[in-house]
Amino acid sequence: MVTSIGATALSNSNFNLSPYQLSSDGQDIVVIGAGVFGVWAAYHLQKSGAEVTLVDAYGPGNARASSGGESRILRSDYGDRLMYSRMNIRSFDLWTKYQEEWNASFMYPSGRLTFYDSDAEPRLKKVQSSLKELGVVSEILKGKEIQYRWPQVNASGIDLAVYYAGGVGGSSLMAREACRVVSEQFEKIGGKLIIGRVQAIPKKGSYDVSMENGEKLVADKYIFACGPWMGKVFPEIFAERLNVYRRDVFFIGTPAGDNRFSHPQLPIFSFNNKENSRYYGMPDLRGLGVKFAPWPDLNSIDMDFDDRMNHPIEVNRLRNFLSQRFPELVNQPIVGGKVCQLTMNEDSHFIIDHHPDDSKIWFACSGSGHAFKHGPALGEYISNRILNNTSLPEYDEAFRLKKV
Ligand SMILES: Cc1cc2nc3c(=O)[nH]c(=O)nc-3n(C[C@H](O)[C@H](O)[C@H](O)COP(=O)(O)OP(=O)(O)OC[C@H]3O[C@@H](n4cnc5c(N)ncnc54)[C@H](O)[C@@H]3O)c2cc1C
Incomplete structure (x- = not known):
């Protein structure tokens, strides 16, 4: 199935994933974690035609989550890291677009x-x-x-x-509310939300992914977006990195x-x-x-x-x-x-990459104190990368799971 999210008219920020011809090939995808990485990835993947299940131990934008604060800042100034400025510009357009489309109000032009x-x-x-x-x-x-x-x-x-x-240079986002709204919109377009804790148990070079009660989660791909919990879920990968x-x-x-x-x-x-x-x-x-x-x-x-x-x-x-x-x-x-x-993590870049030994398992994490604003663009990037193998070399390289 091929669909378009119809966003090509948005700003020319050079965070350029156009054209938005997303193909899911009918994939079943489980996204674990409904913070800002998870909700936006789930939304974009579902919108692209994938069958997405979003699972969170405590619920979207919950009080323990890093995305569970009342408010977060949106800003473009990233010193010489202009890749994040460009991504923020893309995100700002998407926050604006979805706020209007959903009749929501999660962004203020504070300055x-x-x-x-x-x-x-x-x-x-x-x-x-x-x-x-x-x-x-x-x-x-x-x-x-x-x-x-x-x-x-x-x-x-x-x-x-x-x-x-204000605008792209300095706006306020109502954080936990935005997570809740995105998750609701994800459900409205057919996504499935489950409240429960997921475990990934290593098994012969791969993983068994299941709910804590042992119920298996069978999917083509898994995206772990567990924020600060990544070191608990995959201690062998993230204990040293985060x-x-x-x-x-x-x-x-x-x-x-x-x-x-x-x-x-x-x-x-x-x-x-x-x-x-x-x-x-x-x-x-x-x-x-x-x-x-x-x-x-x-x-x-x-x-x-x-x-x-x-x-x-x-x-x-x-x-x-x-x-x-x-x-x-x-x-x-x-x-x-x-x-x-x-x-x-050491270089403050996000980590969006697959497990070194198992390409079914993806990681989307390491917010490094600045990820919230980028949520919509991150969701778009993750969705394109996972479904279409789309490459944005500068971003792919920065978000690589690097050696420690
Ligand atoms: C005080 C503070 C201020 C900040 N200010 C800004 C700002 O102004 N601007 C900005 O852009 N960013 C800001 N940030 C950073 C931003 O909030 C984070 O980078 C972002 O929210 C991280 O989102 P996340 O999805 O990675 O993690 P989280 O929001 O923590 O989401 C992870 C989710 O995974 C779930 N989970 C964990 N383990 C499991 C499991 N085993 N099974 C199922 N679910 C699980 C959790 O319940 C949680 O909901 C700030 C952060 C903090 C703490």
Whole structure:
């Protein structure tokens, strides 16, 4: 069966998989994990005519998953890694297209403001001009203008910032909601969703893939998109390759009747200047509170069994930071907290490749703290690669399962 997802009119981002003539050859595919990698891969594969079953231990965008946070940032600036800028541009078009098509609202044009030390200017100008060639426009701001435009943030001592006015340069995505919506749409086009844990038991150079109760999952291909759990499912492959780090996230309540910290008054913000504690965050969206997350933050976590209580040390660190940069929020309550985890590998590239000994088993993982925004384009890439053997050499090489 050959179908087209009819997306060829979307932007010319050079993340180019056109023409979208996808052939499933009637394949049965099981996708394990309904985080952002899994739901979008399942959706695109099903749309291409494959018979797809999506299985998740706790459900799409669940509270333990890395995709289970309230919100995630979409941005194009990736320094000299323009392959991700191009993929983000493609994703932005797809988020926009599907949001309209499904009458959903999981994306906000927040804008994005990043603070730097003055010596970063030559590097920022380089990034600015390479992104301009891709159609992504930014402003480099200096001195008093920064404080003038965003008086609700204390920018004292900061002389340099970059601002993207929403769209592909800086938007907010409602993360767990988007996973739920994509999964629902996947079911609407005939996909099957199962809640349960899957195991892959090595057997004579291959694997027996089954539910935890032993029920076999028989398919032509399996795509394991288990995010931070990959080291538990395939310890022989991923224990050495992936590191999983705990991340505390806070939501601070805005003062009553005060919308200066809410969308669209406050953009996404990130302090990349050399301070003791670095934070990034997002404006209050839908009354959830202003999001703050420390960066970097490298503690370990067990996804299945650890309590997800915010650490008192992190609360103190955040209050110190607020007193410096958001003095009007320092006495506001924490109205929400989350403990999530990043899955990192050495080069921060995603891993999309088949098992070295068994070409039926595919891996789609290693979000490395930046995969959410790329979900729709990743789903498209995975679907094309697996069904059609399509090659995008730069991406295939970057996403290769590399030796450790
Ligand atoms: C605090 C934080 C902030 C972030 N900010 C951003 C951002 O601003 N922008 C951005 O683009 N990215 C961001 N990221 C990264 C992004 O969220 C992740 O890269 C992405 O969500 C990873 O998705 P995933 O599908 O690989 O994993 P997950 O979302 O964790 O999904 C894996 C799924 O697999 C299931 N599973 C695991 N084992 C099994 C099994 N044996 N059987 C069945 N199911 C199983 C789990 O239940 C889970 O649902 C952030 C991450 C964190 C933690």
